[in-house]
Amino acid sequence: MHEMSIATAVVDQVAEAARAAGATTVTSVRLLVGELAGVVPDSLAFCFELACAGTVLAGAELVPVPVPGRARCGPCAREWAVGMPPDLCCPLCGTAADELVSGRELQIAGVRWHDGPAQAPTCERIHEES
Amino acid sequence: MCRVVDLQQAVLAKNDDCAEQLRADLAARGTAVVNLLSSPGSGKTALLELELALAARRGVPVAALTADLATENDAVRLARSGVPVKQVLTDGLCHLEARMLGGHLDGWLPADTRLLFVENVGNLVCPASYDLGESLRVVLASVTEGEDKPVKYPTAFGLANLVVVTKTDIAGAVGFDEAAFRRHVQQVNPGVEVVLTSARSGAGVGALLDRALAAADGAPVHSPVMAGRQPDRHHHGDHDHDHTHSHDHPAAHTHADVAAVPGR
Numbered sequence: 365m366h367e368m369s370i371a372t373a374v375v376d377q378v379a380e381a382a383r384a385a386g387a388t389t390v391t392s393v394r395l396l397v398g399e400l401a402g403v404v405p406d407s408l409a410f411c412f413e414l415a416c417a418g419t420v421l422a423g424a425e426l427v428p429v430p431v432p433g434r435a436r437c438g439p440c441a442r443e444w445a446v447g448m449p450p451d452l453c454c455p456l457c458g459t460a461a462d463e464l465v466s467g468r469e470l471q472i473a474g475v476r477w478h479d480g481p482a483q484a485p486t487c488e489r490i491h492e493e494s
Numbered sequence: 495m496c497r498v499v500d501l502q503q504a505v506l507a508k509n510d511d512c513a514e515q516l517r518a519d520l521a522a523r524g525t526a527v528v529n530l531l532s533s534p535g536s537g538k539t540a541l542l543e544l545e546l547a548l549a550a551r552r553g554v555p556v557a558a559l560t561a562d563l564a565t566e567n568d569a570v571r572l573a574r575s576g577v578p579v580k581q582v583l584t585d586g587l588c589h590l591e592a593r594m595l596g597g598h599l600d601g602w603l604p605a606d607t608r609l610l611f612v613e614n615v616g617n618l619v620c621p622a623s624y625d626l627g628e629s630l631r632v633v634l635a636s637v638t639e640g641e642d643k644p645v646k647y648p649t650a651f652g653l654a655n656l657v658v659v660t661k662t663d664i665a666g667a668v669g670f671d672e673a674a675f676r677r678h679v680q681q682v683n684p685g686v687e688v689v690l691t692s693a694r695s696g697a698g699v700g701a702l703l704d705r706a707l708a709a710a711d712g713a714p715v716h717s718p719v720m721a722g723r724q725p726d727r728h729h730h731g732d733h734d735h736d737h738t739h740s741h742d743h744p745a746a747h748t749h750a751d752v753a754a755v756p757g758r
Contacts, residue, residue: 366589366623370623373506373509377505381499385499400648400652401649402620449645449682450720452684464719468720471505473502476496476497476499477496478496478497
């Protein structure tokens with residue numbers, strides 16, 4: 365059960381970014397959760413609520429975005445859904461996948477926050493490079 | 495004002511950065527880490543006792559750090575080999591993290607250590623997500639655990655550089671189906687080597703030490719498909735986010751690094 369460690373890491377990183385941007389309240393956090401990331405979304409949501417308490421994220425909603433596991437075969441030049449448990453050998457030719465294209469993400473994506481006094485709910489979408 | 499900010503930060507970036515730093519620091523002093531993962535009771539400690547004793551006889555400077563929720567029993571057993579051993583009590587935490595490991599090495603790890611064996615907390619779930627700065631990740635399973643263990647715990651087995659089967663002396667008695675086990679390992683980690691061992695009979699003992707020394711000497715280790723593209727590792731660690739700026743094309747923006755695999 366390492367979801368508490370994961371939740372704490374999410375809260376720390378978002379709080380740090382919010383502080384740097386002068387945000388006062390974080391209302392939601394979108395988190396990409398790969399099929400092979402080894403994290404249970406329900407457990408993570410529970411831990412996230414606890415980890416948010418007393419921070420700028422207090423009361424924030426965690427929005428998990430599942431990312432299916434996909435692998436790519438070089439010789440066949442095709443991708444397939446690896447499934448669970450994953451099969452990382454090509455279903456056509458049987459050779460090992462060249463790479464796992466997706467499925468291990470544990471990545472903070474969009475974060476919704478307020479900076480400055482609350483105003484009308486017009487959301488400006490901005491992007492922050494990492 | 496309400497904003498939606500696209501942070502794109504890997505959650506485990508801090509651990510991965512810390513692990514990368516630890517790997518570099520240890521490499522600079524000639525030490526390689528071997529991270530041993532398995533379920534409780536798989537025989538990690540019994541095999542490690544023999545590997546440490548063998549290293550001591552061969553004059554290879556090794557050390558071992560063993561993590562458990564409670565008791566110093568494992569450290570007492572491993573220390574019989576005569577090599578430096580440290581017990582870490584995690585107070586209930588189910589895994590080790592790179593920063594914790596680094597902290598435990600300060601002031602303890604002898605300067606001339608060639609190999610540091612880290613016996614992770616007995617658990618096939620959580621430790622799999624944390625890079626400890628190891629050069630070789632080994633996952634062990636005993637013949638009593640069932641041939642389908644690798645597909646039940648795909649992340650642990652899928653990220654291993656080496657798989658070790660233990661207690662093969664009782665394989666016949668428990669009806670261990672080696673071919674099925676190997677098939678399941680290949681499904682989640684095609685190409686990884688599987689080594690058969692028995693601490694009781696001595697079969698296969700020394701293989702772990704040999705593989706670890708080869709890795710420490712810079713020999714290429716198996717690269718698991720699940721570990722993804724290693725060059726992306728640093729990219730995710732780059733979480734300098736002081737430069738917020740707006741885009742004119744909010745919906746169309748894509749991120750080259752979204753699909754990349756964080757961590758190992």
